[in-house]
Amino acid sequence: MKLEIGNFQVRSIEFGETSSYMDGTLTINKKEALAVVREDEHITDADIVLTKPGDDVRIVPVKEAIEPRFRLNGGPIFPGVTGKIERVGSGKAVALKNCSVLAVGKHWGSFGDGLIDMSGEGAKYTIFSKLNNICLVADTDEEFERHEQQKKNHAIRWAAHRLAEYLGSIVKDMTPESTELFELGPITKREKKVNDLPSVVYVMQPQSQIEESGFNVLNYGWDTNRMLPTYMHPNEILDGAMIGASYMCCSSKWSTYDFQNCPTIKSLYKEHGKTINFLGIIMSNLNVSLEQKERAAMFVQQIASNLGADAAIIAEEGYGNTDADFIECFRLLEEAGIKTVGMTNECTGSDGTSQPLAALDVSADAIVSCGNVSTLIELPAMGTVIGELESLMRDGLSGGWEDDDVLGPSVREDGSIIMANDSMFCGDSVLGQSIKTVKEF
Amino acid sequence: MKKGILYLNQFFGQIGGEDKADYAPAIKEGVVGAGLLLNNLLEDAEITHTLICGDNFMGSNQDEAVEKLLGFLEDKEFDIFFAGPAFQAGRYGNACGVICKAVKEKFNVPVITSMHEENPGVDMFKKDVYIFKGGDSAAKMRKDMPKMAKFGNKLLKNEEIKGAEVEGYYPRGIRFEVFLDDETPACDRAIDMLLKKINGEPFVSELPIPELDRVPIAPAIKLADAKIALVTSGGIVPVDNPDKIQSSAATRWGRYSIANLERLGNKAEGAFKTIHAGYDPAAADADPNVVLPLDALKAYEKEGKIGSIHDYYYATVGTGTAEGEAKRMALEIIEYLRNDGVDAVILTSC
Incomplete structure (x- = not known):
């Protein structure tokens, strides 16, 4: 497969008469953009708010992030989500870089939602603080889940996907400033010198633990809970096959933006033909019952073995219960003689002394640790809040609380906050961008 | 000027050798023996008192020894507590661990000691005490004491602690998140680790698998x-x-x-x-x-x-x-x- 992404570096964003892009400035016709958002009648209230790195701004509750894209050979950017099903990973697309569309609740948050600070101490905790953000702040008529801790957030997440596609369309007839080429041929048709290199698979375990549809990561619109591990081409991941989940503690979460820009895939591409033969992706999942966990790990082992993988990188979107899926998969890959490196985050408790993963095995001897969900973070008030600050403590966000004997509430009257890293929006970047690790103290 | 107190055994406290190992707990003003070196190495602090106890006394009458030693400290003002270094001496290592742990619990000041990796005191006390990696004999005094002093200076000045490996003490089973100075992203660290693993070269996991805490199945009941x-x-x-x-x-x-x-x-x-x-x-x-x-x-x-x-x-x-x-x-x-x-x-x- 051969995928060409034409990039436009967005340096500033403003509202204007006509949606356009020129010399790094993206201009958005707000009315037109909101009309795209309002295509779904379940959106009852919507606004677009712009913010950039360095602003005295806090954004919460953030439900999803997407890089604006447009597919030049027709077809939706997210097949099975913003349009019909069709295979992605080939052809040409354009992308607005250095920016993201954020789906933000006007009032209501849920367990998997997160927080982003655009400046100050809090800005170091998530890569989304370094992007120009187009915040879709919306409310919906999804009354059935208004006061539920677990929300599907369907209307607002889908509206953000449509908005990202609309914004991408602004540059569809323009010449990109630069082009990224992703090309990887069929496994049996590669040159001998490539085939002679150690072959590597990338095993992805996206979040799929909720039995009811609507909460989990989607693969071409299909709920990953209903899926057995399967082989995929890396370009499919980069080109919109995967949609981030609504469920999962937020710092562990992989947003759609993270899938579109998966740094580990890009690094594997870079090494392909030099130090490794990159075989592709085994898309697995994370399960609830032990039998499901074992079945998925068994499939991963089987696919990796029969592809002839010598080595694997395995990444887990979650912690706690899902550590069992991660460790079992790690163990079975090692058992099959496949040299494996794991990528995950840890939960060591506020005093740092808890067992870092809920499941452990001696075979997991090579792990890159991307962060600690338990890290306590205390931050001053910010001048402006996009969304609703109270949601952090009121709505059951994984890293916020209403009250605590020692720490008090997560949100204080003066607007300052104390929270666990758990709710930093996609903060642990297990897909590869994390510059954090966890060390012994 | 901050104040520190040092614990030494009978030998390093210049009471005597093995024949004085039953020496009962005592406190002396100022520095004694090995304390001189520590005092010189502290930057903005001084050792005001030295506690001395024979290794056998501590070994056979631990509760009494600890009670007496803590009693000596009750009316003293101090910001930090040192013990040893204990090198590979098992009884001395135990004594340093016991008194450091007790002082930390009672007075809530940082406690620092040093031991050789084969000293049983390391495993017994590394979770409670900063134990620096030390040499196997007193010949290493001039290497071990500066490590303790350097870290003490850091703590007293509230400087950032960079973790067990960088600072040189035994890991305490406490794991916290850090931002890497060189900002190497996780994907590059993973590929680097993977290539090393493929090529059979040594690599360091960022999450060493700790010893598992298994609970035996309980006996059956009626x-x-x-x-x-x-x-x-x-x-x-x-x-x-x-x-x-x-x-x-x-x-x-x-x-x-x-x-x-x-x-x-x-x-x-x-x-x-x-x-x-x-x-x-x-x-x-x-x-x-x-x-x-x-x-x-x-x-x-x-x-x-x-x-x-x-x-x-x-x-x-x-x-x-x-x-x-x-x-x-x-x-x-x-x-x-x-x-x-x-x-x-x-x-x-x-």
Whole structure:
């Protein structure tokens, strides 16, 4: 497969008469953009708010992030989500870089939602603080889940996907400033010198633990809970096959933006033909019952073995219960003689002394640790809040609380906050961008 | 000027050799013996007193020794406490660990010592005390003492501590997140580790697998006479969640009466529900007995299969809950279970 992404570096964003892009400035016709958002009648209230790195701004509750894209050979950017099903990973697309569309609740948050600070101490905790953000702040008529801790957030997440596609369309007839080429041929048709290199698979375990549809990561619109591990081409991941989940503690979460820009895939591409033969992706999942966990790990082992993988990188979107899926998969890959490196985050408790993963095995001897969900973070008030600050403590966000004997509430009257890293929006970047690790103290 | 106190054994405190190993605890003003070196190395602090105790005295009369030594410190002002270095000397290593731990607990000041990796004191006290990696004999004094002093200076100046490996003390089983100075992203670290692993070169995992804490299976009991308690991490609570147990990363637990119930009523009836955020609550809210099986246990009780059911059940939430918190909560719950003569527990999750 051969995928060409034409990039436009967005340096500033403003509202204007006509949606356009020129010399790094993206201009958005707000009315037109909101009309795209309002295509779904379940959106009852919507606004677009712009913010950039360095602003005295806090954004919460953030439900999803997407890089604006447009597919030049027709077809939706997210097949099975913003349009019909069709295979992605080939052809040409354009992308607005250095920016993201954020789906933000006007009032209501849920367990998997997160927080982003655009400046100050809090800005170091998530890569989304370094992007120009187009915040879709919306409310919906999804009354059935208004006061539920677990929300599907369907209307607002889908509206953000449509908005990202609309914004991408602004540059569809323009010449990109630069082009990224992703090309990887069929496994049996590669040159001998490539085939002679150690072959590597990338095993992805996206979040799929909720039995009811609507909460989990989607693969071409299909709920990953209903899926057995399967082989995929890396370009499919980069080109919109995967949609981030609504469920999962937020710092562990992989947003759609993270899938579109998966740094580990890009690094594997870079090494392909030099130090490794990159075989592709085994898309697995994370399960609830032990039998499901074992079945998925068994499939991963089987696919990796029969592809002839010598080595694997395995990444887990979650912690706690899902550590069992991660460790079992790690163990079975090692058992099959496949040299494996794991990528995950840890939960060591506020005093740092808890067992870092809920499941452990001696075979997991090579792990890159991307962060600690338990890290306590205390931050001053910010001048402006996009969304609703109270949601952090009121709505059951994984890293916020209403009250605590020692720490008090997560949100204080003066607007300052104390929270666990758990709710930093996609903060642990297990897909590869994390510059954090966890060390012994 | 900050103040420090140093603990030495009879030898380094210049009382004498093995023949003076029964030397009873004593305190001396200022520095003695090896303390001179430490005092010179401290930048903005001085050693005001030296505690001395014979290794055998500490070994055979530990409680008495600790009590006396702590007693000496009661009227002293100090900001930091040092002991040793103890090198490979087992009794001295134990003494340094014992007194450091006791001083930390009583006076809440940082405590620092140094031992060779084969000193048994390392494993005994590394979780409680900063123990620096030291040499095997007193010949290494000029290497080991500066490490202790340097770290002491850092602590006293509130400088950033960069972790066990960088600073040079034994890991304490405390793991915290850090931002890497060189900002190498995780993907590059993973590829680097993978290539090393493929090529058979040494590599360092960022998450060393700790020793597993396995609990042996308990001996069987006679069910027909047994009082059984129900404990759950499945988040089943009275609908108003009176103890405000958190939906994830719980630090709280609750104790709720089931004395007069045949089964748990559900959420719609205003009785019990789940607050667990790690699983779909629908089934448990409709019938909390699927998580906390009071109905089944009552049936067993009627059949005479079990003796009786404990009048209370205990609940917390086990999603994202730190293992250390879980252990603490369990120990707190166990006290109630023991007091009420519970013979066995059925522990349910979700």
